Amino acid sequence: MANRISILISALGVLVSIMLLDQAVREYRAGASPFWPVLGALMLLSSVIALVRDLRRSRA
Template sequence: MAHRISALISFFGVLACMVLLVGAVRQYGSGASALWIVAGALLVLSALYVFVRDVLRLRTGQRS
């Protein structure tokens, strides 16, 4: 049960990071620094890593 909750939280983390990335791209279009896009992309990649790790842990049934 705990792994399902962890995977669900990770999924919502990916969604939140995607929203931040979209906001960064819109701000870049308005003249903001491109570093916001880089930071947003790094957040998305790290959130995706955690989500994939949680899903794989859920599928294999690991207890750690």
């Protein structure tokens, strides 16, 4: 049961990261710093890695 909850939390983290990356790109297009999309992409990458790790752990 704990594995399923961990997977759910990781999946929600990926969704939130996608929304934050989308907002960062919009802000960049409006003239904000180019570091926002870079940081958003790093957050998305780390949340996807966490989700993959949790999925692999649940399959083992």
